[in-house]
Each structure stands twice: as C-alpha cells, then as structure tokens.
Amino acid sequence: MTGQPLVRNPVLGEQPVRNCAGGIGELSCCMPSAALLDGPSPPVRCGYLSTPISRACVPGSACTRSGCQPSPSSVTKSVSKALVTSVFANHPMRGLISRKGFVDGLLGTDIAMTSLWLADRVDRPLPPNPLDEADRSADVVVVGAGITGLITAVLLARASRDVMVLEALTAGAGTTGNTTAKISLLQGIKLSKIVGRHGVETAQQYVQGNLEGLEWLVQHCEAHGLSVQRQDAYTYAQSEKGLPATREELTAGKTAGLDVEWVDDADVPFPFHGGVRLARQAQFDPMPFLDSLIVELDERNGRLVQGVRVRRVSSEGDGLALHVGSSAGDEFDVHAKQCVLATGIPILDRGGFFARLKPNRSYCMAYQVPGNLTRGMYISADSPTRSVRYAPTAAGDRLIVGGAGHPVGREKHPASSVQELASWARVHYPGALQTHYWSAQDYTPADDLPYVGPILPGNDKIFVATGFDKWGMTNGTAAALALSSRILGGRMEWAEAFASWSPHELSGIPTVMQANLEVGFNLAKGWITPLTRIGDRTSVGGGVVSGPPWHLEARSLVSGVEHRVSPVCPHLGGIVNWNDADESWECPLHGSRFAPDGTLLEGPATRNLTAAQ
16 A cells, blocks of 8 residues: 555544546545455445445546445444444434434344434534525525425525535434325325315315426436335224225215226235225335435535534524524524524424424334335335335345334333334234334424415514424425425415415414313423422333422433433423433423433524533
8 A cells, every 4th residue: 555645544544545537536534444344346326415435536527525334234244343433422412312322223133213314324413604604505405404495505606605504413314304205295194184174176286286396306306216106005903993984085086187096905914904005106215315415515516514403593684694603602693684493393483383283293213124025115104103114235235113202201101102013014924034224204384284485474684494294305396386486486376275374374272272271281280290209219220300499400311321401391381391212301381402411402592402501
C-alpha cells in the first residue's frame, strides 16, 4: 500500500482510497467492506445515493460526496464483534437502537431494534455548525425530511423556488423510515369510513388524490431505476366476525371508483375468511427513494439541513422567523416567506391540530422464512390488526408482520401485545427467524380525512400536512402535490378532500369531543396516580413515575443504567408513561415521545424532558 493515498476507516483503520472513474476519489469516509480482510473488494454502496455501485464513486462522474460504505451483502458474520462495536459506538442514532445490544443483533445472536429499511445505513455524524449565518434564509422552508417534506421541496425546487428542508434528526428517521411502505389505494377499511361519514363524492376525491400519489411514486422510481414491486393488496377477514366490515369495504371501494373484487380464498398460511382484492398496487424500500429526492434537491440548489429542530415560528414583517436549535446546542433564526410543517403532527399549537388527531403506535417485525414467502400485501379488517407483506433484501426476501397498535402512552404493557404478534407469526410461519423489530407512530384524524393546507383559514404563510392514518406513502405524496401546487398558485381538483379547514370537519366534532375528554382524564390521572407509588420508586425492568405532584420523578433502568428525569411533558404538561416495548417515555395526551434520558424523539413537544430535581 506504500505511496497510495489513505483514508481513515472506522473499522479497518487506514485504507487506500479506491479509484473513481475519473481518478482518485475525494471521499473522506470510504468504508471498504470487512471482506477485504480475506477476499477481493465487493461492490460498495454510495452513502449519498444508497445505490450499489462497483467503485467508491458514481462511474463517469467526479463524485466528491463523503460517506461511501459497504454493500449490505458484504457485512458477514465473520466480522468480529469488536469491529462492529467500533462502527456503532459513536453512531448518532445510537439512542434509538436496542438497549439489549444492536451489535448482537447484527451478528445474529439477537434482534436488531431498527427497521429493515434503516438497518444497513451508517449515518455520518451531524456537523456541529450545520447552517452558516449567511445561509439562514429561503423562499420556502420545509420542516421534516420524510416523504411529504422532501417531495414538496423537490417539486418547489423544480419551479425554481429557493427551498430549504430542516430536519431534527436525519432524513427518513421518523415515520417514513419505519413504515411498512405499502403504496396502496385499498387501505384496510378506510374507504367505508369515509363514504359513511362524508359521502361518495368526497371518497372519490380522496381516491383520486391517492391515485395521483401512487402514480407519482411509481413513475419516479421507474425513472430513477429504483426497485418497486407491483403487488395485489388485500383487506381480509380473520374470522366470521370480520366479514361484514370487509364486505362493506368492497361496496365502498366500488362506489369510490376502485376496481376491487371479492375473493373467498388466498394462498396464505394464516386464517382468511374472505377479502377484498385490488390488483397492481405497489411496495418498496422508502430509503433509496428518499436518497433520490435528496440528490435532486441538491442538483436544483435546494438545501437539506439535518440535526436542527424547529422550536417555534413567528411572524416577521411580510415573512416568518423559524426559531431552531442545533444538535450542538446552538439556537438561531431561519427566515422564510412561507413554511410547510411536514412533521407527522404539527409542532405548532395554532390551529389546534394536536386536539384533532389521535396518535397511535404500532409495531413491525421482519423474518427470514424457510420456503416460499407470502406474496401480496394484506391487512385485516377485524382486530387484532395483522399486516403482512414481503420485502426483497440483499440477503434474500424477508417477511414483514405488523400490528399490536395502541394509543400512544395509554397502554400499560405494550410488550405483551408485541409478544402476541410475534407468537402469531411463529405459529403461521414455522421456522421463521426474526431479524428486525421496530415501531412507528401515525396520527388518525377526527373526521377520517387528512389535514393538508393552511394552518389557519386564510393563512398562506404556514401550511400543514398531517393525519395520514398509517397510509402515508400515497397520502403523503398527494399532500406534497397539493401543497406545492397551492404555493405555486395552482390547485388540485381533488384537494378538497384533503383540506385542513373544511365544512366536512363538522362530522368529526363528536370524535374530537370524545378524544379531548380522554385527554382531560389522562391529564388528571397522570398527576394523581404517582401518589400511590410514593413508597415504591424502583424501576427494575422498565420505568416508573412516582412522588407527590410538587416533586414528581420518572425513573427508568435500561441495560443497567438508571435515568431520572421530570415526567412533565413540555408540550402541555401531561405526565409521561413508560412504554416497555420501545423502552421510552410517552405522553398520553398528544403523543410526544422521549428516550429514557429525556431526549425528545418526536413531537408535538419541541424540547427534552428536564432533569429530575
């Protein structure tokens, strides 16, 4: 290796820079595969594009982007635990990874507690100063780098708008990177709810918006050479009890214009008492898709800034000032003419969307299954919900099973439902080996329709996109199409079904009233219940909130490390509860989540839990 340029590899130490198509690459973080120890160089995956390539840079270009990393297929169990530990010891997302040991999961002795889509990605450390003072302005600032935010940004950049995307963590770290990634117009029993509450015309508008979202996604993937699988979607009955709801969805689907059909049987190993089928829907891995959007945004002079959390937005003359905090602790303002909040649930309280949405947590597991895998995408109409699809990976096809959902912060022991889901998978897929486990958060709107548009009636400066109710691949894309069109002066004909303010919301008033009664109950319960635990502050095997109202304390014990924080959610003062399936604190009011040490995971809160007094 004498005389060759070297790069510092976190696994192998100093290694020669690989030749790019145009000469020596200018990559600061190339990571040759561990297989270099005993064999020829395998394909690498560009850390910017997440696309397998044969060299460290994109052939035919002078790529100067840092972060090339080994192809997932090159990571083998022959890699020692010490080498793997050196990669992940300082991983920026290590707080979201299994406390039981992600290293063991990678080596096959435990389960990786991260999604199938995120597991093989090595995130680079976030820069301490992500945004120079001279770059703190844009025509439009999009908050949130998931599917909705990045598509919106790209569409605006295509129209030559100066666009900046601000992301608190990393692109896809929220719901998009933890979804089942089904791209379907058949969405459980969603359409029967919409038809029953809003009528046929609104249901047809909803379907048309989702159809345009599906077509945009599939066309983008095909144009960029990204893998997308066309599969039939099924809403099915697990038992006789589920048949009425399933048949009602068939009727609603036909009424709304879908070419759905009834099937009495399907080639599946789990109970199937009949179902609705919609042909040629789609599924994919959402992360390469996000990578392609990031590349296009950059090519069109848009900016993605990661590791900055927007805390509040205020008016400033004819524009807006977004007050943000960086991962390094710095706080500053970003200025914009308009702002899009694509953050799952809006981080601003104006508009009261936190009171019009019900946050739900659900869980997924990936399995290596012997023999043939179930093809198609399935979701049950009756409870408990069972969601099934397959996913092609570099290591072979995997089965994805989802379910065990519950309102955030209100389930006493979510782990028991997750264990039941795992048992269901093992019963119906004998010999299945679990490889991944993860969870995601979704928001159910009070009137069953998404909220996409101005945060307040007549406000054309701040826009929201929320309430996708587990179907964000099509709804999120439709939201991006509607928002970008509106910002650019146009309008989608079907956008009324997605309106953030509309007369159709009147149908959701009873649901809103019931939901807020539950919020009030959980607020009072959270402050009173810890009084019963004053004499018991143990946190063995999880977390507990105890103490009098003037001295509440939340204690958790994870992997032998005890954390003590204030249990008062900084959003509206709810008292957090422990989720033993995710090992996190959850607010039962509006769904804010926090790590054991109090670090904010997702909003509507915008700050961490404070330290215990």
